[in-house]
Amino acid sequence: MIYGIGTDIVQIARIEAALARHGERFAEKILGPQEMAQFRARRAANAVRGVRYLATRFAAKEAFSKAIGLGLTTPMAWPAAQMLNRDSGKPELSFSGALAGFMRDNGLSAMVTISDESEYGVAFVIVTRQAPAACAPPTLAPPGSDPN
Template sequence: MIYGIGTDICDIRRIETTLARRGDRFAEKVLGPQELQVFLARRERSHARGVRFLATRFSAKEAFSKAIGLGLHLPMRLPDCQILNEASGRPVLKLLGPLADWFAERRLSGLVTLSDESDYAVSFVVVEQAPPAA
């Protein structure tokens, strides 16, 4: 059963401006530990790729927070909602800490997709709830 759906569009230029103004502190407030490693590696190879990675993750986390109905209120913390990629490139949710516990208690699972083009990043999240155990 669908628990919630969320979508978000993010202006990549806004993320780049914020990153330039606040430095890596901004990335550290948004990204979880594994995401931060990917961000730093991508940015080292190409500044634009790093910014796009940060923007897609920011957008996906906003969409996720809408899908679960919490917005940015505890236990939803941006770094605790990681969007990582499988070897195939498919984005997957990896939740941490109290957010992971909250999600599991409600028997939730989530699907995420994200994309970026030119100046915008967009994401879509569907959260499903498993039926109660019989």
């Protein structure tokens, strides 16, 4: 069942300005270790791609914090929610520390989608909760078997 939804849109120029003001420290406050490595690689290859990468991760984390209803309060921490890509390119959220415990203890999982254009980065997150066992459909015996 749906636990929460969140969306965020960010002006890429705003992220670019924050990077110019604060340098890589700004990215380090937002990105987890795997994201940071990817950001550095993308930025080294193409500065614009690096900024867009950071903007979409920023938007994804804002959208996620809205979906879980905690905003930016504990256990939500920017680096503890990493948006990584599968080999297929599909984005997924990965959690660590207290945030991973919160997600596990509450039976929550998250789905994310992102997009960017020249001026904006956007993200949408759906957080779902596992149905309680009492609500789960009954397990049926296979056809032809004796349930007794």
